[in-house]
Amino acid sequence: MNLLFRILNALSRPQRRGILLGVDVAVVPLAYVFTLAVQQRLETIPTFLANAVLILPLLMVLTAGISTFLGIPNIRLNSYDMRGMGRVALLSLLVAMCNVALHQVAQAQLNGGTYVVFGIVYFVFSGFCRIFLLELTLAIYRHQQPRRRVLIYGAGTTGMQLARALASHDSIEPVAFVDDSPALQGLTVIGLPVLRPVDIAGIVRDRNIRRVLLAMPSLSQPKRMQIARRLEKNNVEVQALPSFAQLIGEEALLDKLVPIPPAQLLGRKAVQADQPADGAGLAGRSVLVSGGGGSIGLELCRQVLGCKPTTLVIFEISEYALYEAEKALQPLAEEVGAQIVPILGSVTEPRLVRRVLHDHGTDVILHAAAYKHVPMVETNPLVGMANNVLGTWTLAREARKAGVARFILISSDKAVRPTNVMGASKRLAELVVQDMANRSPDTVFAMVRFGNVLGSSGSVIPLFQEQIARGGPVTLTHHEVTRYFMTLEEAVSLVLTAGSFARGGEVFVLDMGKPKKIIDLARQVISDQGYSVRDETHPEGDIEIQVTGLRPGEKLHEELLIGEGHITTPHEKIFCAHEASLSEIEVAAAIRSLREAVATGNDDAALAVARRWVEGYGAGVVRGETAEIV
Known part of the structure; x- marks a missing residue:
């Protein structure tokens, strides 16, 4: 395997294209012989093969020219998609038509069904050879660099796109999906089972998972952070993925944790204290x-x-x-x-x-x-x-x-x-x-x-924003606590x-x-970050507010003056x-x-x-x- 890895790495790009072109050419006689074996009587096969001695070399040369013209050897093995397979289908059709023309020129006619079967067999063999080469190449690379096994959280559109993208990755192997939807649990999606989130501890242990990819961009950031915290308890690395529409600019890709102007949270007009003409002395x-x-x-x-x-x-x-x-x-x-x-x-x-x-x-x-x-x-x-x-x-x-x-x-x-x-x-x-x-x-x-x-080091706003960034909860000690x-x-x-x-x-x-209630301030910060408060009346909200209880010696309300009089x-x-x-x-x-x-x-x-x-x-x-x- 090490020798194969060195040989594979030593191949230049033209040499790799030459191998793929050689595959397209080599499939021609294989498909021809296989078609005769399934379409003709056994005693007539030697006669047809004798006639093919002149036809096959010409057909192989024509196949090489058509494949090069269509650019099929330029397509990377791990980049084949419907368009690539469409080109191979077109090549199969043109090769079958060339086969018909050559047999007519050589006056070695076959029945029409044989030519159709030949085109189909050529298409299947060509696709099979590419799949084989891809799997062989991946096996060689994986032997040198073992793949990291990952779990995809979310079996929706983004999750499926991610799984397809990783299927041929050199160093990452998607193992399974996990999804909160009971309708998807137990199904197989693009070859991967969809499992339940409650079983994650066992999944991670039994399947040797080291990383979980969150493929749920439609969820709010706090909810993604809550899921991430639960997953990290299983000693796995957690990464979140935006949607593909966001990556290409079709949807907004925003960080909701934007700075909030402190004056917006005062609940009053900010005081403007103009300095004296002498610059405050x-x-x-x-x-x-x-x-x-x-x-x-x-x-x-x-x-x-x-x-x-x-x-x-x-x-x-x-x-x-x-x-x-x-x-x-x-x-x-x-x-x-x-x-x-x-x-x-x-x-x-x-x-x-x-x-x-x-x-x-x-x-x-x-x-x-x-x-x-x-x-x-x-x-x-x-x-x-x-x-x-x-x-x-x-x-x-x-x-x-x-x-x-x-x-x-x-x-x-x-x-x-x-x-x-x-x-x-x-x-x-x-x-x-x-x-x-x-x-x-x-x-x-x-x-x-x-x-x-507001906004100074250690103050409430940065604390609330940090708690929101972690997915909550936002904590305070009493519902009635107020501060200036x-x-x-x-x-x-x-x-x-x-x-x-x-x-x-x-x-x-x-x-x-007037002093401001801390709970009102917390609600305002959550709202200004673009999220909603999760409580009994809104169980689907993003951020929960938890009251931890007033501690001994702590004031409900602060004071500004010790005495009553002021001037x-x-x-x-x-x-x-x-x-x-x-x-x-x-x-x-x-x-x-x-x-x-x-x-x-x-x-x-x-x-x-x-x-x-x-x-x-x-x-x-x-x-x-x-x-x-x-």
Whole structure:
């Protein structure tokens, strides 16, 4: 077999055409002799063969010419279809007519039925020889490279077209169909049995299946993903196939997971906060953005550059995020003539912070660096508290010493009577900034409190889209859970505009309208992706919404302010409040206790600091039990 493989590979294209032409010619005497054997009496056959000594060579030469003219030797063995067989049928007809003419010239007449039988036999023999050559060639190749056995899920039009295409494939062997339709189960379609999906585990094991091809392009993507997940449990590779009509452009071939404009999901008109004429006080200034590689920090950097600062310092702990941020912002900086300074490090490092503020003469700090992923901070409370609280304290303290003009903390609505570690850490950071504001005549300290930012890293929209891409379900913890939402552009515009209003110690909040139900948001995302919700009233829908149950300590509804009173600002959609704060001694005691907890690696001591000083984060909050919905 190895010798045959080497010979086959060594054949040139003209040599292969010559072999196929030789087959067409060699079939002529075989068909002639076979026809005489079945059509004539045994004692007359020698007489006819004697007459054929001159007829057969001429007929073979004519056959070679006709076959070449029709281009039959140019057709690849594995490409024969109805058109190819039609050419062979035409060749058989013309060869039979030539046979009639030659016998008339030689005056060796046969009865008319013999010529008809000869044409039919020639057609059958020619087709048989090609099938034999194809199977021999495939056997040689398969011996060198064993075929991968595949199962086709879906016995419809696309599945049958796929099976036909793979029938002569060198390395893939379709073994069977699987189809959900009971009407097809148990039938044989183009030589392959149609089996039941419930038997797939046994089919995969008994038939040595390593790959399943999903040939159901009419199904929605979520349903295909649900089937794929079930199949992958049987340790098989799963691949999905579009329809042939889609491949040639007759039908749309679309990826439904297209980005959704965040403003579309707000349920209100997006707030446009026009910047003051002086660029929110940033024009010609040196601005530092901590956490500048995150989603909020990066948008802050973009809008800061629009205000034409002289220097933009990007302070980021992630090397990759810092690299991507600098790459994205450099063209914008060149347009406005600003210098970008990337700083790799943590805001908890006082010497680094002190050097950066001194070297670049920082005028304004926008502090967005924080660990904000609620479950992750819940699992790692000590690191979260150190970064969010001690990092803010370090940066604020060094800003005051360096004479920075303005310091704006990016906070969260989860800081209001928090029930999780992340929210408690953000509230402690606010108390630190409030304390600095009370005793810093030269530096303006203020805070901006966000709701949930649509489209930011770790937010609900990317999570829902990821769950939809997997075929569902989309999960939330309670039917009645609500959250305030804002777009990334709104959030950053609020920071810059509110920062220009700051006089010291304020908490600025955006009027975000009514909170939005998470379940309504989930339904809207599913609908905007082009799918339908599957529930009791719509069992044929694409995506199921599952309610997992509200976890201990988790809020049904978030709040924006700790107190009741708030005042307006020059912008109708931005208001501010002066909330109760801790004394300088109390803040110092909290920071000292937290530093001791970090130094000794004591999680419980760090959480005790939060319970001692943060309103709402007290008894009943058990570490590890709180989790965030979005």
